[in-house]
Amino acid sequence: MKRLNYFLLLILFLLQSCSNDSSSSETYSIEGTWKTTSTVVNGVEKFGGTNIIKSELTNFDADGNFDAQSYSDTNYSDLYSYLEGTYTFQSATTFNLSGNQYNPSGDLTLTNSNISCQILKLNATQLEIKLTNLPDPNVVSVKKFIR
Secondary structure (H helix, E strand, O other): OHHHHHHHHHHHHHHHHHHHHHOOOOOOOOOEEEEEEEEEEOOEEOOOOOOOOOEEEEEEOOOOEEEEEEEOOOOOOOEEEEEEEEEEEOOOOEEEEEEEEEOOOOOEEEEEEEEEEEEEEEOOOEEEEEEEOOOOOOOEEEEEEEO
């Protein structure tokens, strides 16, 4: 009988442990600094390898501002361009970006507004977003980031 009680307690403990993992209500935020790992534009990878942009950092501030720096090397030292702007959440999984892109000399190279973003994945270490209308209408990009 004692063995049965221990066995039942063990099963209850395991079931409780599993249910806690699968029903986690932990929420995550995009706030903070993210490193880009992939940028697929209309189905074509545009990040790393033989592409111009080899590394990229994006920072989302709590006040709704964001900035991103793109580099033509993997050491985050050869600045290719940077972007500054704002983001506004429309729902828990969608937000809009507006911002300006500059070259390393600080000259304006592109103005972006009304870029629609959908969060496809967000956890403590990964972020994946789908961007529409960047840099032109009907362009769809999927960007993957890590912390």
